[in-house]
Amino acid sequence: MRILVADDHDLVRETIASFLANSDGIALVETAATLDEALVAVQGEYVFDLILLDYNMPGMNGLNGLARMKEAAGKVPVSILSGTASPAVAQAAIEAGAMGFVPKTLGSKSMVSAVKFMAMGEVYAPFDFMQKAQEKTVGNLTERETAVLQGLCEGKSNKEIARDLDLQEVTIKLHVKTLSRKLEARNRTHAAMIAKERCLV
Amino acid sequence: MRILVADDHDLVRETIASFLANSDGIALVETAATLDEALVAVQGEYVFDLILLDYNMPGMNGLNGLARMKEAAGKVPVSILSGTASPAVAQAAIEAGAMGFVPKTLGSKSMVSAVKFMAMGEVYAPFDFMQKAQEKTVGNLTERETAVLQGLCEGKSNKEIARDLDLQEVTIKLHVKTLSRKLEARNRTHAAMIAKERCLV
DNA sequence: TATTCCCCTATACGAACGGATAGGCGACAT
């Protein structure tokens, strides 16, 4: 079984790869430090059985990178790895076609099991982790609101966000107001901070 | 050589521990998921040669946890491990008595070398990583600016911050402008996000 | 002593934000 691990933290990537490589049934583990490196790797000589992508990594841009990798990987299952992302992100990832979601709070042995499971073509999501999704869904944001929040976190003005999303500025104001209310934030800055803390973006 | 690794991400902690345990000269690796667990571990039957603490971990509270561990560890060297902390934090950690700083961007083999080095009582800090400290120190914030930044991160308005610090609103505007320039932030929201990322506040 | 740096204040103005109100459109469920 051949695995590709992509994570920008050298220490984390190498130790995870090493651990996987020493597990039964896993023949080869290749690594990449960025999404672009990973995209090159899938064009290489090996056909992988599973591709693991870190959610926070240069080139990922949220689930954007997942789409790019799925495009490049063809039938090879792709799954998301993250230490900070929320259950909502995990859910979104799977809905976007990820073969699973591996939080870094998962134990190393469970991780190996999950990897083998996903490589067989089964969708994996840790039950206890996903439980929280239900709770979070109460104060959940819509698709647009999430996109606007993303812009807020990059320090963009309403006008810039409007241009990026091809909308009118007033519409952005509306979304900012509603998402701030949902997050119980007092203003855009506070909303961005809350998003950062909860790793919503 | 006996090592204690404390990190709240199970996957990261276990794989790093496993990697260390398979290295020459390292006889035993014990792990902990929180600072409190780590504090219990140092009271246990083994005397460690080195203690590695994750900077972002329940109980740490920045460098507060380092002080607590140093208190409990006696002569055993303690060092900080982090994937997000800035060179400034690394510098502060060493000044506060840490035996070193290990960024997660470090390669796994370098990490093993660093661990052995620190266990021998030598202070370790990766040169290239610390180089940035010099640059960042140039754009360092003054006391007031830091206080204002703190307010920004709580989503306060200039007026509120002014009231809290017993200053005029215009003064806050001044500080916001200068600290934003120093952080290369485009506005208050961006400044707050940068602060959050770099763990400046 | 002169210089530099941090800190505080003042006035002023255009740009951006926050909120209210009001309406139209499409989708989906009861």
Next chain:
DNA sequence: ATGTCGCCTATCCGTTCGTATAGGGGAATA
């Protein structure tokens, strides 16, 4: 078919922010 919900747009108004310009006071340093 009616209701609900997400989404987009519009106008309006008061507040806040961002920036510029122009100072004064205090502390440290060369």
